[in-house]
Amino acid sequence: MLVFAVLFSACFTGSAAAASSSSDLIIVNKKTNKLAYFSGGKLEKVFPVATGKTKSLTPEGNFKIVVKIKNRPYYKEKIPGGDPANPLGDRWLGLEVNDTYGTTYAIHGNNNESSIGKYVSAGCIRMHNEDIHWLYPKVANNTPVIITTSGLDMASIAVKNGYSTGPTMIAGVFILDGEKVQLKDSFLLEKSRVFVPLRESVALLGGTLKQEAGTGALIITIGEHTVVHKPLSETAKVNGKTVAMLASRSVNGRLYIPLGSLTPLFGLPVVWNAKEQTVEL
Known part of the structure; x- marks a missing residue:
């Protein structure tokens, strides 16, 4: 022993x-x-x-x-x-x-x-x-x-459980009219917040995106909403009115906007399914 x-x-x-x-x-x-x-x-x-x-x-x-x-x-x-x-x-x-x-x-x-x-x-x-x-x-x-x-x-x-994670890239999947649409670009998950790739999301929703001459701001139009947003800033103008938002992110040369901003910016209701990692519009 x-x-x-x-x-x-x-x-x-x-x-x-x-x-x-x-x-x-x-x-x-x-x-x-x-x-x-x-x-x-x-x-x-x-x-x-x-x-x-x-x-x-x-x-x-x-x-x-x-x-x-x-x-x-x-x-x-x-x-x-x-x-x-x-x-x-x-x-x-x-x-x-x-x-x-x-x-x-x-x-x-x-x-x-x-x-x-x-x-x-x-x-x-x-x-x-x-x-x-x-x-x-x-x-x-x-x-x-x-x-x-x-x-x-x-x-x-x-x-x-209180662990601070850096950005995580996950497969980007929208559900439109009950159909799953796989994006080419991933979603960004940062501290439990979801960000979606701006350019591909706008195209998927039938909108347009162009850059404002001189300022570098983006002009995004979806339906009756025209949004002017300077990349990485915490504000946007929606039909001329300033709206606060989480700052957009840049990853590998692509701009991401917070999923939660799709509603105040474009009037789009969104549902994030954490288990399936999908966004329903």
Whole structure:
């Protein structure tokens, strides 16, 4: 028992020295069996995972990584760490869940790659070995982990839990008269706000867009509404009357306007479906 305690302490002490990066976040969505890794406000990667056989086995809530172990033995069946038969794989990111201190629940590798994406574990989150090899060195102790069952996209889950994300590009889909229309340009999602590509949106709605000589302002006409807007500004003139709005954004040479401004600027009612990531007009 003394030897075991010394070895156990040695496994935990080396990794415990690493400080948490406050800009990192891991989200596990049991609805889709996906794990997202955010760093510096940016969604870096999304991986498939396996979770509990039943809904209750993998706990939900806000946790944190508290231990990192390479080649952890599978004590239950006395399988050495690093053995190809070890169901824990060779990387273990232990979670502090209900005072278990990272020894019971974890994000770890596996010995059955075909199980990933399924509901098969006793409570842990399994990853492809190649994926956890990528994730393991990037994650520090005390990195927050959110485990949830949600119909929201990963960025929206992060924002909902207070994580500040930078701009995220998502597929642009309008629903017009009940029909889905895929845009060539993406939507911009920034801090839970949606921005749509101006030029393509205007064309789709049968409007016109031209640039005002000398000022650089854009003149946009849709139906009976003529809007004059200077790119990146927080105001626009609608039929000659000044209206406040969220500032437009420029991404890769394309101008984006906030979805919510389509109503005050052009009189267009809009409905944003966060789950489907579509805009209905």
